[in-house]
Amino acid sequence: MVKISDVAREAGVSAATVSRALNNNPKVDPKLAERVREAAKRLEYRPNGIARSLRRQSTDVLALIISDVSNPFFTAITRGVEDVAQKAGLSVLLCNADEDPAKEATYLSVAEQEQVAGVIISPHSADTDVSRLRAAGIPFVVIDRPLNENADSVMVHSREGARGATNHLIDAGWKRPACVTGPSDATTACERRDGYLDAIRDHGGLEELFVHAPFRQHGGSEAAARLLDRDDRPDAIFVANAQMALGVLAELSLRKLRIGQDVGIITFDDAPWAPFISPPMSVVAQPAYDIGAQAAQLLVERVRKTAPDAVRRITLSTTLIVRDSSRRLSPV
Amino acid sequence: MVKISDVAREAGVSAATVSRALNNNPKVDPKLAERVREAAKRLEYRPNGIARSLRRQSTDVLALIISDVSNPFFTAITRGVEDVAQKAGLSVLLCNADEDPAKEATYLSVAEQEQVAGVIISPHSADTDVSRLRAAGIPFVVIDRPLNENADSVMVHSREGARGATNHLIDAGWKRPACVTGPSDATTACERRDGYLDAIRDHGGLEELFVHAPFRQHGGSEAAARLLDRDDRPDAIFVANAQMALGVLAELSLRKLRIGQDVGIITFDDAPWAPFISPPMSVVAQPAYDIGAQAAQLLVERVRKTAPDAVRRITLSTTLIVRDSSRRLSPV
DNA sequence: CTGAAAGCGCTAACAG
DNA sequence: CTGTTAGCGCTTTCAG
Numbered sequence: 001m002v003k004i005s006d007v008a009r010e011a012g013v014s015a016a017t018v019s020r021a022l023n024n025n026p027k028v029d030p031k032l033a034e035r036v037r038e039a040a041k042r043l044e045y046r047p048n049g050i051a052r053s054l055r056r057q058s059t060d061v062l063a064l065i066i067s068d069v070s071n072p073f074f075t076a077i078t079r080g081v082e083d084v085a086q087k088a089g090l091s092v093l094l095c096n097a098d099e100d101p102a103k104e105a106t107y108l109s110v111a112e113q114e115q116v117a118g119v120i121i122s123p124h125s126a127d128t129d130v131s132r133l134r135a136a137g138i139p140f141v142v143i144d145r146p147l148n149e150n151a152d153s154v155m156v157h158s159r160e161g162a163r164g165a166t167n168h169l170i171d172a173g174w175k176r177p178a179c180v181t182g183p184s185d186a187t188t189a190c191e192r193r194d195g196y197l198d199a200i201r202d203h204g205g206l207e208e209l210f211v212h213a214p215f216r217q218h219g220g221s222e223a224a225a226r227l228l229d230r231d232d233r234p235d236a237i238f239v240a241n242a243q244m245a246l247g248v249l250a251e252l253s254l255r256k257l258r259i260g261q262d263v264g265i266i267t268f269d270d271a272p273w274a275p276f277i278s279p280p281m282s283v284v285a286q287p288a289y290d291i292g293a294q295a296a297q298l299l300v301e302r303v304r305k306t307a308p309d310a311v312r313r314i315t316l317s318t319t320l321i322v323r324d325s326s327r328r329l330s331p332v
Numbered sequence: 333m334v335k336i337s338d339v340a341r342e343a344g345v346s347a348a349t350v351s352r353a354l355n356n357n358p359k360v361d362p363k364l365a366e367r368v369r370e371a372a373k374r375l376e377y378r379p380n381g382i383a384r385s386l387r388r389q390s391t392d393v394l395a396l397i398i399s400d401v402s403n404p405f406f407t408a409i410t411r412g413v414e415d416v417a418q419k420a421g422l423s424v425l426l427c428n429a430d431e432d433p434a435k436e437a438t439y440l441s442v443a444e445q446e447q448v449a450g451v452i453i454s455p456h457s458a459d460t461d462v463s464r465l466r467a468a469g470i471p472f473v474v475i476d477r478p479l480n481e482n483a484d485s486v487m488v489h490s491r492e493g494a495r496g497a498t499n500h501l502i503d504a505g506w507k508r509p510a511c512v513t514g515p516s517d518a519t520t521a522c523e524r525r526d527g528y529l530d531a532i533r534d535h536g537g538l539e540e541l542f543v544h545a546p547f548r549q550h551g552g553s554e555a556a557a558r559l560l561d562r563d564d565r566p567d568a569i570f571v572a573n574a575q576m577a578l579g580v581l582a583e584l585s586l587r588k589l590r591i592g593q594d595v596g597i598i599t600f601d602d603a604p605w606a607p608f609i610s611p612p613m614s615v616v617a618q619p620a621y622d623i624g625a626q627a628a629q630l631l632v633e634r635v636r637k638t639a640p641d642a643v644r645r646i647t648l649s650t651t652l653i654v655r656d657s658s659r660r661l662s663p664v
Numbered sequence: 665c666t667g668a669a670a671g672c673g674c675t676a677a678c679a680g
Numbered sequence: 681c682t683g684t685t686a687g688c689g690c691t692t693t694c695a696g
Binding site (some may be wrong): 020029 | 681683685688689690
């Protein structure tokens with residue numbers, strides 16, 4: 001490994017000058033700087049990022065801790081984060097907590113030990129412990145799911161989105177809309193359930209039918225099975241995320257229930273495949289890319305200390321996209 | 333930030349002893365060790381990973397550089413990598429090169445500067461330059477796409493899979509199968525095209541119809557459009573990845589072409605949504621999770637230096653899953 | 665078994 | 681503008 005002192009010797013200057021030249025410090029003689037750059041190139045010198053971080057007491061990497069890499073919603077967020085981080089010269093370390101509080105804690109701890117410049121996290125629950133980040137002075141912004149404490153955040157009006165989706169189902173003529181949502185310790189799962197309940201109560205005379213299950217395809221299947229096993233089974237389902245929706249679809253097909261006739265369906269998240277299933281899936285789209293981009297923007301400003309001290313909270317809106325899965329083809 | 337010397341003072345020992353105790357060095361008095369652990373806990377001490385890495389000249393993180401986070405194939409790989417890395421006590425830093433050689437180079441450079449313990453990479457092209465990794469002594473394993481050099485790797489028999497898919501199309505009665513594949517600088521794109529060509533030539537009398545486009549949904553749309561604009565348009569399409577397949581689907585629906593009647597389709601990668609589109613999509617499934625798991629296993633052994641010196645190359649097979657999109661409903 | 669001391673590679677004060 | 685010096689926090693010889 002070639003180090004700074006090697007370059008210094010090659011260029012006939014001191015290590016300090018090499019450091020300054022390579023970091024574009026303006027008060028170094030342009031000629032010398034050029035000589036240094038050439039020497040560095042000749043030797044294929046790469047600064048040791050670790051040593052640099054230790055000395056500077058800071059790094060150029062952000063950690064993005066997400067709940068599930070295989071959820072397209074989170075990968076879309078990732079792109080938003082990466083695009084703005086890259087513009088700011090920061091790399092992003094993507095951590096997949098996998099809806100597992102233990103993994104989440106591990107990554108939080110890694111972020112601390114590796115002294116990342118900042119963290120963007122979609123916490124598994126509102127109780128996720130970020131105190132160590134605070135203690136270590138690492139700025140962070142919370143996305144997707146709120147935290148039981150005051151922090152910069154970029155959220156979505158989940159509840160309103162859910163309410164709108166459920167209302168849409170009712171307006172379309174479905175008589176017994178149910179809700180399939182995520183685990184009860186995930187705030188987004190509860191908010192979407194509550195939005196569903198808001199709509200049910202608004203209309204009166206409707207039964208509250210919801211079930212919690214993991215935010216995964218199998219969770220969707222299980223929840224749907226439980227609902228459809230009832231004697232008074234629902235005739236429409238509002239699903240809280242796209243992966244669960246796939247599970248619901250599987251269960252529906254197993255039971256030979258036809259979408260649009262026997263049952264209506266609408267889901268949170270406009271997954272890429274939503275327009276292509278049959279019938280095309282109605283969705284509540286979240287501005288995933290923007291969530292990531294705005295969170296990264298906030299974080300970069302914190303890292304650069306160009307942001308005001310006050311906590312900033314951004315809440316974005318969802319968009320109802322009606323395709324065919326929620327329409328009622330043969331009304332009674 | 334509480335550091336090792338603080339713990340040393342609190343426990344009334346030297347920093348060296350704290351270090352040894354916390355690293356479970358067996359030759360430290362159990363009583364002392366206990367005292368140290370208590371002191372550390374009391375002070376909420378967290379070792380500074382950066383300082384440790386600088387001193388040890390190594391880290392506990394692997395970098396996984398993938399071509400596209402939003403491709404389910406790569407997220408499935410990611411899970412495989414994470415599961416085995418975690419068991420080995422290593423964290424994984426996920427880097428999204430986004431099919432962009434510049435981003436890829438950046439991440440390679442980050443991996444080097446941050447002295448990661450090892451790298452798993454799906455190189456954008458066979459010419460991707462990993463010489464710096466070699467020079468820095470960082471072990472790496474190549475996945476998905478081969479490199480123009482001898483290295484540990486976990487690949488898939490793409491060409492055979494593509495050939496099998498095309499043969500299946502022909503056997504199903506389609507008369508003019510075409511191929512929509514990725515960019516010509518991506519090796520997997522070429523292999524899948526070549527597998528298609530193998531099948532075409534095997535049968536004789538068939539025209540070679542293929543088009544290269546980006547490995548993205550819009551790439552699939554564009555390629556399909558080009559193919560379907562021909563006077564002698566194909567009646568079946570073998571698509572080289574799931575994201576492109578979605579684009580092809582979009583184009584087909586735009587032109588009101590019915591799958592199974594007007595056109596047959598089969599794609600690489602068993603995306604979660606494949607069974608749910610209409611008709612259910614036939615696919616060539618890749619063992620994505622295993623690719624990740626085996627690559628990580630190889631890498632861990634390199635990192636731990638428990639592997640033989642010889643380069644190891646693993647090639648996994650694909651599985652043809654016939655659903656309905658490739659069947660011909662009304663044969664001529 | 666424990667402590668003192670050296671040093672990983674870099675950058676920031678401080679002189680010159 | 682450049683060089684010398686000191687240390688970031690940790691681990692690891694080397695003595696004791």
